[in-house]
Amino acid sequence: MSILIENLSKKYGKFSALDSVNLEIKTGSLVALVGPSGSGKSTLLRVIAGLDIPDSGRVWLTGRDTTFLSVQEREIGFVFQNYALFKHMNVYENISFGLTIRGANPLTISNRVNELLKLIRLEKFAKKYPSQLSGGQRQRVALARALAIEPKVLLLDEPFGALDIKVRKDLRNWLRILHQQVSVTTVFVTHDQQEALEVANEIILFEKGRVQQIIKPQDVYELSLLKKLFFVP
Ligand SMILES: Nc1ncnc2c1ncn2[C@@H]1O[C@H](COP(=O)(O)OP(=O)(O)O)[C@@H](O)[C@H]1O
Ligand SMILES: [Mg+2]
Incomplete structure (x- = not known):
């Protein structure tokens, strides 16, 4: 297991950005993290990266408890919009x-x-x-x-969010190929349905600071599930 998240919680004031999150991400997988804006996706990645400290819970990276290690000590790579x-x-x-x-x-x-x-x-x-x-x-x-x-783990927070559709498509393909070549465990946040379905081995649906559901792209056959996944009313 590359990433193991145990009972992770983080509050900003009274607001629970992460509410007892438990999650396992297998070594070498390419996982999409999707969910409404404000559901805690970026907070989760920041806590995994070590840019933010949780109130409680643990972050294990490749078998090591890294909860209180510095960013450098964690051996992760990240691409965040504000970096x-x-x-x-x-x-x-x-x-x-x-x-x-x-x-x-x-x-x-x-x-x-x-x-x-x-x-x-x-x-x-x-x-x-x-x-x-x-x-x-x-x-x-x-x-x-x-x-x-x-890095042992690569974290991408909406890496292609600001780009136009043609470039996004190219980069999406490129990310998939890159992942096949390098096969580093990768978690990426996206709000693009196509992107999640085409690129990821697994889609984590995040809502209100919690993991709501974990879905394999090949299982997304039901319209209701698709709608739920991307919040179509
Ligand atoms: N540094 C911070 N201080 C106060 N509130 C924050 C901070 N970072 C995030 N939040 C709040 O936590 C919630 C989750 O934010 P975030 O993880 O960025 O969500 P997402 O990436 O899913 O849109 C939001 O309501 C946001 O306003
Ligand atoms: Mg975000």
């Missing part, structure tokens, strides 16, 4: 950042970054700055940056 690329660094520097601050040696860093540049098909863009890239290219760089440290 944009570093503007003053070029693509190469953005991707190498995590390895550099961990004191990796220069040869290891350049091998790893070149491998990732190939993976995101931006080999020719190493020297470009974020402002010189398209939205889709920037998100690919953000993913490469998250993958650079070879």
